[in-house]
Amino acid sequence: MLDQSWLLIAIPLAGAxxxxxxxxxxxxxxxxxxxxxxxxxxxxxxIMFIQLAGRDPADRSVTAxxxxxxxxxxxxxDFQFTFDTLSSLFVLLITGVGTLIHIYSIxxxxxxxxxxxxxxxxxxxxAAMLTLVLAGDYLVLFLGWEGVxxxxxxxxxxxxxxxSAAAAAKKAFVLNRVGDLGMALAIMTMFAWFxxxxxxxxxxxxxxxxxxxxxxxxxxxxxxxxGKSAQVPLQAWLLDAMxxxxxxxxxxxxxxxVTAGVYLVVRSHDIFDASPTARNFVxxxxxxxxxxxAWIGCAKDDIKKVLAGSTMSQIxxxxxxxxxxxxxxxxxxxxxxxHGFFKANMFLGAGSVMHGMNDDVDxxxxxxxxxxxxxxxxxxxxxYLAILGFPGTSGFFSKDKIIETALATNIWVGIxxxxxxxxxxxxxxxxxxxxxxxxxxxQKDVHPHESGLxxxxxxxxxAALSAFAxxxxxxxxxxxxxxxxxxHLEHVEPPLPMLAITLxxxxxxxxxxxxxxxxxxxxxxxxxxxxADDQVSVFTRAGRAEMYGNQINxxxxxxxxxxxxxxxxxxxxxxxxxxxxxxxxxxxxxSGELRKPQTGFVRSYALMVLGGALVVLLALLAxxxx
Amino acid sequence: MTAYLTLSMLLFSIGAVGxxxxxxxIVVFMCVELMLNATNLAFVSxxxxxGNLDGQVAAFFVMVVAAAExxxxxxxxxxxxxxxxxxxxxxxxxxxx
Numbered sequence: 001m002l003d004q005s006w007l008l009i010a011i012p013l014a015g016a017x018x019x020x021x022x023x024x025x026x027x028x029x030x031x032x033x034x035x036x037x038x039x040x041x042x043x044x045x046x047i048m049f050i051q052l053a054g055r056d057p058a059d060r061s062v063t064a065x066x067x068x069x070x071x072x073x074x075x076x077x078d079f080q081f082t083f084d085t086l087s088s089l090f091v092l093l094i095t096g097v098g099t100l101i102h103i104y105s106i107x108x109x110x111x112x113x114x115x116x117x118x119x120x121x122x123x124x125x126x127a128a129m130l131t132l133v134l135a136g137d138y139l140v141l142f143l144g145w146e147g148v149x150x151x152x153x154x155x156x157x158x159x160x161x162x163x164s165a166a167a168a169a170k171k172a173f174v175l176n177r178v179g180d181l182g183m184a185l186a187i188m189t190m191f192a193w194f195x196x197x198x199x200x201x202x203x204x205x206x207x208x209x210x211x212x213x214x215x216x217x218x219x220x221x222x223x224x225x226x227g228k229s230a231q232v233p234l235q236a237w238l239l240d241a242m243x244x245x246x247x248x249x250x251x252x253x254x255x256x257x258v259t260a261g262v263y264l265v266v267r268s269h270d271i272f273d274a275s276p277t278a279r280n281f282v283x284x285x286x287x288x289x290x291x292x293x294a295w296i297g298c299a300k301d302d303i304k305k306v307l308a309g310s311t312m313s314q315i316x317x318x319x320x321x322x323x324x325x326x327x328x329x330x331x332x333x334x335x336x337x338x339h340g341f342f343k344a345n346m347f348l349g350a351g352s353v354m355h356g357m358n359d360d361v362d363x364x365x366x367x368x369x370x371x372x373x374x375x376x377x378x379x380x381x382x383x384y385l386a387i388l389g390f391p392g393t394s395g396f397f398s399k400d401k402i403i404e405t406a407l408a409t410n411i412w413v414g415i416x417x418x419x420x421x422x423x424x425x426x427x428x429x430x431x432x433x434x435x436x437x438x439x440x441x442x443q444k445d446v447h448p449h450e451s452g453l454x455x456x457x458x459x460x461x462x463a464a465l466s467a468f469a470x471x472x473x474x475x476x477x478x479x480x481x482x483x484x485x486x487x488h489l490e491h492v493e494p495p496l497p498m499l500a501i502t503l504x505x506x507x508x509x510x511x512x513x514x515x516x517x518x519x520x521x522x523x524x525x526x527x528x529x530x531x532a533d534d535q536v537s538v539f540t541r542a543g544r545a546e547m548y549g550n551q552i553n554x555x556x557x558x559x560x561x562x563x564x565x566x567x568x569x570x571x572x573x574x575x576x577x578x579x580x581x582x583x584x585x586x587x588x589x590x591s592g593e594l595r596k597p598q599t600g601f602v603r604s605y606a607l608m609v610l611g612g613a614l615v616v617l618l619a620l621l622a623x624x625x626x
Numbered sequence: 627m628t629a630y631l632t633l634s635m636l637l638f639s640i641g642a643v644g645x646x647x648x649x650x651x652i653v654v655f656m657c658v659e660l661m662l663n664a665t666n667l668a669f670v671s672x673x674x675x676x677g678n679l680d681g682q683v684a685a686f687f688v689m690v691v692a693a694a695e696x697x698x699x700x701x702x703x704x705x706x707x708x709x710x711x712x713x714x715x716x717x718x719x720x721x722x723x
Binding site: 599600601602603606607610 | 654
């Protein structure tokens with residue numbers, strides 16, 4: 001059964017095709033079909049996971065070959081799916097969280113007349129994401145990679161009647177193209193050097209070529225990962241992507257798709273092991289992104305954008321961990337899983353809040369919602385504690401591990417991660433206080449109410465997972481489980497005892513919480529209108545402007561490209577067209593001159609004939625006499 | 627012999643000048659006939675000089691062509707006159723650039 005992993009993909013894919021083609025009759029039950037497909041995939045994945053767990057650790061990788069996909073000369077790509085310890089965890093995360101979000105969406109999208117289409121896209125996303133994580137060949141992975149990009153585009157722009165949503169979808173797509181360029185170049189480089197794009201073969205042969213190839217491959221893959229995972233410098237699309245329906249933000253832009261970059265780095269770990277330079281770049285990208293994302297999270301008033309900034313920041317942690325090498329791969333994946341739970345939980349909670357607040361996303365219009373929406377409050381609260389790293393919750397285990405490893409590898413990177421944890425505590429506490437505590441700042445005609453059961457049950461399940469998912473790190477289970485896929489974990493000794501590091505992290509986090517409480521708690525009045533840009537500090541302004549990501553892109557890429565295009569258009573119009581139309585014009589002028597003798601007077605024609613005859617005669621004479 | 631050729635040349639020149647300077651289509655036409663007949667005279671003279679019939683044959687051809695030309699030319703002139711009330715060649719100048 002383990003070699004039937006393609007079924008995992010086929011079920012939701014069939015669901016998507018069915019829903020897209022069936023037509024209006026399926027409007028009534030389309031969402032149930034989609035949810036059933038996702039659930040079936042999850043159950044199947046769970047059975048496969050248990051079977052895999054029953055095997056010998058050395059034997060925990062099953063590759064299924066569905067036949068040749070591309071055959072050209074010596075180049076051959078097989079439809080290869082690998083079900084191993086790494087992809088099995090992803091399968092469970094994607095289908096598990098995916099199914100919960102399907103259930104949630106039944107309630108959330110109940111009033112949307114295009115709900116069937118929405119579910120079709122969700123199923124399409126699940127299928128594409130599973131292709132991405134199950135692929136045994138970089139080209140098959142690329143197929144899934146583009147598939148999730150497509151699903152993301154369709155779902156961000158799902159409310160396409162809003163120009164902002166349509167623009168956000170386009171932006172996400174275009175910025176992802178930049179990353180995809182890196183991916184495509186990486187795959188071509190692999191083909192050029194190894195003659196194959198199989199993940200296993202490339203990772204095996206990477207040690208036999210020069211380090212420069214590994215560095216080039218690593219940097220190109222990192223570019224791809226930056227695009228998909230919204231890491232600096234390709235981060236600008238993620239905040240706009242919040243235009244999509246909230247379940248989409250939870251599933252695609254928090255729990256699964258945006259973590260594909262981390263998956264890619266971990267999956268290609270041999271390439272990064274072979275190139276310390278590429279790994280340093282991964283660390284740098286992760287560290288910068290985790291601080292930038294947290295910074296943005298502090299300045300935004302839009303609840304979804306705060307969470308989006310937080311997502312960037314948490315993925316920065318994962319990238320950082322992945323860049324730390326063999327010591328960090330397992331922790332990157334561990335944090336990815338726990339983040340998948342608690343961030344999906346909080347996004348769905350935010351969706352529930354928006355549902356009760358007439359789709360208002362401005363936290364300044366919330367306040368005191370803990371009594372109006374108790375289930376949402378408690379589940380959100382658990383997610384909040386998890387992201388903070390409250391002792392015992394899942395985030396406590398996963399984030400501490402990353403900070404520990406970072407401190408052990410490089411003290412400055414570790415301090416950066418530590419500061420990030422403090423800032424995270426600050427902005428998440430701010431979000432909690434502004435949303436659930438303090439005074440009511442509700443707009444007129446807003447009557448917050450708890451959401452229905454289809455929405456609260458997924459919240460409860462995810463809250464439970466956020467609280468208890470940390471157990472998989474007990475007894476180093478996660479490290480041992482991932483060992484066949486990511487290599488042996490080198491245990492590095494941190495500069496301080498573990499307990500001391502944990503205490504320092506807790507102190508920093510508490511400081512963040514206390515600062516937020518000092519500013520936004522204590523019964524302080526919070527203005528319902530955000531202060532104007534010229535009344536806030538330069539830091540807030542930068543955060544609100546999303547660290548000027550758009551402006552930088554505009555200045556560095558969009559403008560120069562526009563000018564280049566204009567220059568090319570000018571050259572085409574003036575030089576190329578000038579040459580062509582110029583020739584025609586000259587010929588036209590010449591004919592104009594030739595037209596002048598055609599006066600219409602018979603006698604002048606006759607004169608010309610006579611003249612011509614005389615010339616011929618004289619020429620003849622000249623020839624004969626000469 | 628020279629006298630015939632001189633006469634032929636004179637007639638041709640008169641015809642050519644007439645074609646160039648006269649406006650009346652009928653007169654232009656007559657001048658064209660004059661030029662044709664001047665060449666006929668030259669043909670015949672040369673035939674006599676060389677003692678063969680080639681020139682005579684050519685003269686006959688020219689006469690046939692001239693007759694045909696007169697038929698078509700006069701028809702054109704008459705129809706132009708009918709539409710324009712004029713037989714001046716300078717007024718039939720629509721076919722110009």
